[in-house]
Amino acid sequence: MRYIEFGTQKAKISEVVAGLMRINQMSVPELEVFVDTCLSEGINAFDLADIYGGGKCEALIGELLLKRPDLRGKMWIQSKCGIHTDGFNYFDFSKEHILASVDKILMRLQTDHLDSLLLHRPDALMEPEEVAEAFDILESSGKVLDFGVSNENPSQMALLRTCVKQPLAANQLQLSAAFTPALDEGFNVNMEIDAGIVRSAGTFEYCRLHDIVIQAWSSLQYGYFQGVFFGVPKYEKLNAKIDELAEKYGVTNTAVALAWILRYPGKTQAVIGTTKPERIREAARACDFTLTRKEWYEIYLAAGNRLP
Numbered sequence: 065m066r067y068i069e070f071g072t073q074k075a076k077i078s079e080v081v082a083g084l085m086r087i088n089q090m091s092v093p094e095l096e097v098f099v100d101t102c103l104s105e106g107i108n109a110f111d112l113a114d115i116y117g118g119g120k121c122e123a124l125i126g127e128l129l130l131k132r133p134d135l136r137g138k139m140w141i142q143s144k145c146g147i148h149t150d151g152f153n154y155f156d157f158s159k160e161h162i163l164a165s166v167d168k169i170l171m172r173l174q175t176d177h178l179d180s181l182l183l184h185r186p187d188a189l190m191e192p193e194e195v196a197e198a199f200d201i202l203e204s205s206g207k208v209l210d211f212g213v214s215n216e217n218p219s220q221m222a223l224l225r226t227c228v229k230q231p232l233a234a235n236q237l238q239l240s241a242a243f244t245p246a247l248d249e250g251f252n253v254n255m256e257i258d259a260g261i262v263r264s265a266g267t268f269e270y271c272r273l274h275d276i277v278i279q280a281w282s283s284l285q286y287g288y289f290q291g292v293f294f295g296v297p298k299y300e301k302l303n304a305k306i307d308e309l310a311e312k313y314g315v316t317n318t319a320v321a322l323a324w325i326l327r328y329p330g331k332t333q334a335v336i337g338t339t340k341p342e343r344i345r346e347a348a349r350a351c352d353f354t355l356t357r358k359e360w361y362e363i364y365l366a367a368g369n370r371l372p
């Protein structure tokens with residue numbers, strides 16, 4: 065495994081992150097095997113959100129921590145808040161909502177602190193002063209050690225940074241070999257083609273400029289939760305290239321797909337959503353090798369992209 069230094073705590077956390085959005089059907093004994101497998105592979109970073117499974121994902125981790133208190137010191141735990149799910153999804157970065165959400169998160173997780181808290185999706189009605197007040201309270205009470213955002217563009221982060229005094233440690237963004245709008249716009253600046261349409265406004269570059277960790281979510285999916293791209297006819301060339309490189313490096317397609325994400329410079333993590341211990345072991349191999357520059361571009365092109 066490879067590690068990055070995260071946030072003000074300089075926590076040494078794994079480049080491969082176990083995303084826990086889909087664990088709500090697991091039993092606690094199954095989850096225990098899953099977490100032990102992650103830790104034995106060197107994966108010590110775990111990602112949650114208050115809305116995952118309507119709170120059940122966090123509650124399951126809480127049950128596991130109650131059963132196995134030894135795990136808390138080994139697990140770096142991140143969660144997210146800022147989305148209401150009552151009736152329809154809408155966003156809330158008010159001080160009151162952030163503070164109440166963290167208290168509920170900690171109660172479900174049966175722990176006294178989060179290693180990292182992300183604001184889940186941008187709230188157009190955000191008042192940065194209110195977020196700053198909430199973060200100060202969470203920091204001084206020791207409830208949250210580091211802070212960040214998710215799915216935010218540079219202007220949204222800059223607006224927050226006008227008031228928030230804690231550094232934004234991470235931005236969690238969708239990225240996979242089959243989902244690259246943030247990269248496409250960078251290759252096609254000032255070009256009259258659709259790939260040049262600005263969708264992220266230089267978000268990745270902004271993160272690198274400000275030492276913000278890029279956490280790639282849905283790192284094996286295409287579209288918006290359309291499924292993993294492995295075996296999908298539309299991505300035949302991509303899969304063929306990934307399989308070829310998997311053979312070369314003696315790993316599985318999972319490891320190559322994640323190595324492609326981790327080849328992006330700066331501090332980059334791949335958040336994976338498997339619930340299977342055997343796939344965790346495959347994913348951890350992504351850190352055993354580094355794709356060449358040419359291989360990285362071959363994968364990008366095999367996904368159906370063009371370069372100028």
Ligand SMILES: NC(=O)c1ccc[n+]([C@@H]2O[C@H](COP(=O)([O-])OP(=O)(O)OC[C@H]3O[C@@H](n4cnc5c(N)ncnc54)[C@H](OP(=O)(O)O)[C@@H]3O)[C@@H](O)[C@H]2O)c1
Pocket residue numbers: 082083084085086111112184214215236237280281282283284285292294318335336337338339340343
């Ligand atoms: N910030 C955000 O807005 C946001 C949004 C979405 C997700 N996330 C985070 O990112 C994490 C990962 O997202 P994700 O779950 O969509 O990621 P993912 O790893 O791309 O997808 C996981 C899903 O793919 C399946 N899968 C994995 N490998 C497979 C293979 N080789 N063949 C067939 N199926 C395979 C898994 O099934 P098995 O369990 O059977 O392996 C699981 O259902 C989440 O857990 C969450 O922490 C964040």
